[in-house]
Amino acid sequence: MNPRFQEHFYTHKTDQKFHRIQETQMGSLQEQRLKKVVLVPFPFQGHITPMLQLGSLLHSKGFSVVISHTQFNAPDIADHPDFVLLPLPDDVGGLDMSFDNMLNVISAMNTNCEAPFRDHMVQMLQKEEVGCVIHDSIMKFADEVANDLRIPSIVLGTSNASYSDSLCAMLELLDKKLLPLPESQLQESVPNAHPLRYKDLALSASSEIPDIVIDFTRSYIDKKAASAFIWNTVDMLEHQSLQKLQHHYNVPFFTVGPLHKMAPPSRTSLIKEETACLAWLDNQAPRSVIYVSLGSLATIEEEELIDMAWGLANSDQPFLWVIRPSLVNGSEWIKCLPEDFVEKTRERGCIVQWAPQKEVLSHPGIGGFLTHCGWNSTLESICEGVPMICRPCFADQLVDSRYLTHVWRVGLELEKNSGRLGIENAVRTILTSKEGEEMKVRASGMKQEMERCVLKGGSSYNSLCELVEYISTLPRKI
Template sequence: MEEKQVKKRRIVLIPVPAQGHVTPIMQLGKALYLKGFSITVVQTQYNRVSSSQDFSDFHFLTIPDSLTDSDLHSLGALPFILKLNQVCEESFKHCFSKLVQEQGDDEIVCVVYDEYMYFSQAAAMAFQIPSVVFSTTSATAFVCRSVLSKVNAESFLLDMKDSQTQEKVFPGLDPLRYKDLPTSAFGPLESIIKLYYNAVNIQTASAVIINSASCLESSSLAWLQQKLQVPVYPIGPLHRAASASSSLLEEDRSCIKWLDKQKPSSVIYISLGSLALMQIKDMLEMAWGLSNSNVPFLWVIRPGSIPGSEWTESLPEEFHKLISERGYIVKWAPQMEVLRHPAVGGFWSHCGWNSTLESIGEGVPMICRPFTGDQRVNARYLESVWRIGVLLEGELDKRAVESSVKRLTVDEEGADMRKRAIELKEKLEASARNGGSSYSSLDNFVNSLTTP
């Protein structure tokens, strides 16, 4: 009797074309590849991931006629994502149809799409292939988006304009205040509510994967499991499950040699993400505060992060003097390696979810300076729930900067935070090990794809 040829199983990934979204979905791809799946990454024409050493066995596909860099600059981030979903639905169906026809020995078992690439659902439905939502943020931020997707935009806007209401805890989301909710600096509230409505409305998706762990967010994960009515798989932190480099910017490794010369736990590492813009006035206040703290610091200043300036050339001479004594500046850093370095004692961050997980994963407490969206949710949790962060709110002022840096690196409070951060690190490590909750969750997801 002839033996049946065993088909390989292929998973199609669809990332949002932004660093904070690309990093975890490529880590997910690597984790699934290590479980025996073939991986296809479907990209738009903007911000494509290159096939690096980590992804040499992945298949990359570009959706034709999608939006480009110039569309992002002319539209802005939020309208860009909304339009991308309109533009890509039909062209992705056509693209996906060819992929299905040409699959040969690789049977497509699942489409995993970033929650903001919801156009993907239509194609998966048309070809009767299961689709899975991937959330690159915390489970708590997902809960917030679900709640915000149902609010009346007009009355919520009035609440948000009232300074007293802003400070109040939002009903059902303790300890999050109104001002901590993930509204966006990248567009009007109506647009963000529309985006959230589309993103959290999982429709025909058969499951949700979240880059988080139950030791960090058990109650938010339980809320989602109950509300979504499909399996929720917390499989984070993905950088532990599958380390993979997918930086869209070139990393400057010279900072590691500089860190090698510093004392243990003495350095503040500063990196405010791949999107935030900084005003010269704020940069000067930071430089003064850092200089006055007498603490050495490694500062990532991303090219283009200062409006009207390619890099730091528009900053006054005063700035360069202030940082020359104890500071080291790079355009982009190998963040995981930096956070793992024994010289690093604190991380001043925008509190994007990847940076938050990486910092907790290395037991490094944080100075929290969120700019937009879910960063505020993460910052509040770092300060009030996990108690490993100093929240720096309001206008930047050199005294507040100096005080925050000292609280983290010099004061007893900082030592307590470091202790708690190391305890959380150990819990996260346990969840990612064989038999841990995140490890088992990934196995359960893989088994759900192989069970007829």
């Protein structure tokens, strides 16, 4: 291994020795036959998107890329002609794929995919060199196979680093038997986890947590066998959390986000996008539209959907609303929307089943984003300077929301039980108030900082250069 990488490091320290890779070095690497890398995504939208973007980024740097994927939500080869797609039999066809059953789905995937993945890797190693396996934290079978075959394994953090840091804090509280807490204490700060409150933790701090959930969390965090971590984030967003985690794992970290800005454009959506909404946006005034989307997996009750509808209607502001077919528990798409709501908002509302989100957020007509605060959505919104109304649903979304509202201050917190009046007030605040204008100014400043990070000499650019050299010089494990 290159001696420069034998010292464990955090890639975005201000010390320039970690930032300086000469263009001549990069050129010589590109001229070499770079290694094959095998990527193993978790096949849900928020996870597979950054993994495919990372694949495109590594391919653009000269690597041969194999995507070893489950049959469930398999990528379309037509969308990724530069990759070798390697399907893994997962036998999950009869399972409930809702969020409530996700731990059972994850367990089945890890059990069923291990043997075929091992067979593929053994065959691959007989023919050619494999530089490393890069896997989602959830796909632990990939890590186990890679270690058994002495192939370096690298974890891709598809959530933000602060979420992983919060899980470490949660497990420490559980180990010290400091949980659960009474409801009255949920607003208090979590020790050593600023700015999080107990209510912002991914696991409930006020009730007993099932052993299966705790075991999964420990497995998600326990990656001490990993050779390195890749993070879809930026140092200036999460410097403190990254430092704490790097000390915890004591391996190289590479912060190469935001991946959707670093990688060549590619199709990653698992749901068909309705592009006609972009033409509708063309007819709206600049920064006048609130965009509403709660992501690809979260579900809400019909009552909340109706409250959201009337909150949007009563705000008197234009809106683009994504209501995917599985959003509302027990209801079919928009059949539960009141007829008078549809009539009242016909001239200033656009409802679609799925939108091309990156294009929507970059449209000049968008003035705010009512979001579930998934990490991809958070990064995409920050990169376009769009302030957010934060309605998190689960897991990392709770952490993201807290950072958006109380650290980066480009988001407005929307409590789950805010009702239609809370939604109405939040929309008006973001789009029409002085407070909203101040958020837009801060969001615009963050956008400019993010742009600097991905340009030549920026932190993400430098980290990518270091990642390319790191993978290119990785030896097989002894």
